[in-house]
Amino acid sequence: MKKILLLFLLLPFLTFAQLNRNYIISSTRTDADFKNLVEAIEKLKNEGIDKDVQFLLDDNQNLSSQLTIPSFKNKNKNTVTIRPNDGKEIIISGKVGSGALIAFNNADYITIDGNNTLDDNKLKIYNNFDGNSYSSRVAIWLYKKSENNIIKNLTIELNTLGDAIGTTSTGILASGDSFDSNANNSNNTIQNVTFVNVKQGIVVKGQNKNNEGWKILDNKIGSKAFLGISLLNVSNYTVTGNILNEIKIPSNFDGTLNFSGIYLEEASDGTVSNNTISNIENRRGYGIGYPVYIKGDNVIISKNIISNYFSNSSSVGAIAIKLEGNNASIFNNKISSIISDQAVTASGIYATGNNQLLYNNFVLDASSAGGGGVSSQNAFGIYIDSGSSIKLYHNSVKLITNQPSGCSSALYVRDCSGLDIRNNIFVNAQTSGSERFAIYLESADGSKFPTLDYNNYYSSQYVGTFGSYYTSANKKTTLDDWKQTTNKDTNSKNANPLFLNNNLYLDANSAINKTLIGTLIATVTTDIDNNTRIKPYIGAHELATCAPTGDxxxxxxxxxxxxxxxxxxxxxxxxxxxxxxxxxxxxxxxxxxxxxxxxxxxxxxxxxxxxxxxxxxxxxxxxxxxxxx
Incomplete structure (x- = not known):
């Protein structure tokens, strides 16, 4: 009886040690701690951690089903890192349809890192499911409030699907407990990941604005994708340094999902910057698609390079940057060749909302087929749709590709008030087809434009129209006529600037360019390349960059x-x-x-x-x- 009693007294003190060091995962090494990653995750689930832990992959991992990383004991908020062992190059692969190869189920503080201490990108996560082409498949899935995780320095690959197939084939997905549901999974980072053969690169389906702190940094999403980065219901986010190339929908595409490079909806208090988005196409004939679309307040859109966007969609046209929201700053973006062959809107920058600041942007060429509906069927370099307290400073816009009909303008303002438009270059160099303007103000109410001056307007046809261009008297051929009608632009110019080839940098050897002197604006102290403004010059490029030395x-x-x-x-x-x-x-x-x-x-x-x-x-x-x- 005493022995039995003693045994029961000791049982409460017999516990298993939590994971607390680096562990080698290998099926061949005699000193391995686990034979495979599945064993290691099972141990993590049962025991938890009390220090930072690394699972070091010494050989490739072949998974027979979805590997789910669940919630685990981690009172000190330590990190579990899964990475290749030193100097190793590893592939985690498996055939998983209607699921993910790796799933985070309410799992926090997990890092998957492809750096093997010598180089990045030495880990590939490859869901090579090759069954039904229309079965959903994902490489990494975060759900049920998985937070504070990092996925970086690796390659994510899915099996190749035909260009026309529009199923869910996603690199990284964050959602609810099904692919189509929404949930908050906050403070996660995706950095320096190369996506191969995905239909959607990164998709985050949040539930409300508390889905915050997402960082999408320095990733590469290439051909085969029709959706690069999509964030829904997010706040305090950063999307920067990503390269998106050849995001395309072919003419025979059979999916219904959104087509875009970067698509952010209900996305406030965030930054989209330094992304390069090129060779984007929508040839399906309909559907929503943009290189950059943001619906949300308090956002910064800066230093993005967007080039070669073509769309034949009759739904929304071709718009490089579309912003719907208040209190935004759009600056130092370089946009070129935004073309639609339909009678729809084509524009480099489209903004609607209050308290917008647009400065130091290049927009080189936008064109559509043109049509009778001014605001919905034509091409404009910068399109200001609606709102109040809109500021446009030091932008350079030039239209080149002829539009067959309708009208075109370097700047179009539909319905706004409290506008401050200064130090901009607006050039419409189209030569035939549409009626051509440098500036098109839909309203002839001068009170809506308190400050309109120090701009350069040049057009092959009309300087501008003050009110609807369907009224002939509103169209002004000379700058003097424009000034007299608007009672604005006292110090503005009507010169044809000389730009360097295929961009909007002013040619330093042009005598005309040296006359394009604007007025000092305290908000804009540098140009599109962050050179200090001295004179300053009109437009996004400060031609003279010398500055006084000394203290x-x-x-x-x-x-x-x-x-x-x-x-x-x-x-x-x-x-x-x-x-x-x-x-x-x-x-x-x-x-x-x-x-x-x-x-x-x-x-x-x-x-x-x-x-x-x-x-x-x-x-x-x-x-x-x-x-x-």
């Missing part, structure tokens, strides 16, 4: 810099011109000096005489050179 903190930016010489004779030197310097026979170089904008260096009345020679910033690295003698 900017002490003297501010509005200063003079120059060379100082001491006169050694009683003879006044001639007024020298740049880059000549005084002869050493009459003057000794002392050094450089920095002065306030308005300076008077008076060293005793009559003791010093001198002269100042000023040079344009284009000519030298100083605002001016002056000699004190």
């Amino acid at each position: 900017q903190t002490a003297f501010g930016s509005n200063i003079w810099n120059g060379y100082v010489y001491k006169l050694t004779t009683n003879t006044m030197p001639p007024n020298i011109s740049y880059p000549a310097l005084p002869s050493t026979s009459i003057a000794t170089y002392i050094g450089t000096v920095t002065e306030n904008k308005n300076f008077d260096r008076n060293i005793g009345s009559g003791a010093v005489t001198g002269q100042t020679s000023n040079f344009a910033c284009d000519a030298c690295s100083f605002r001016s050179i002056f000699c004190t003698i």
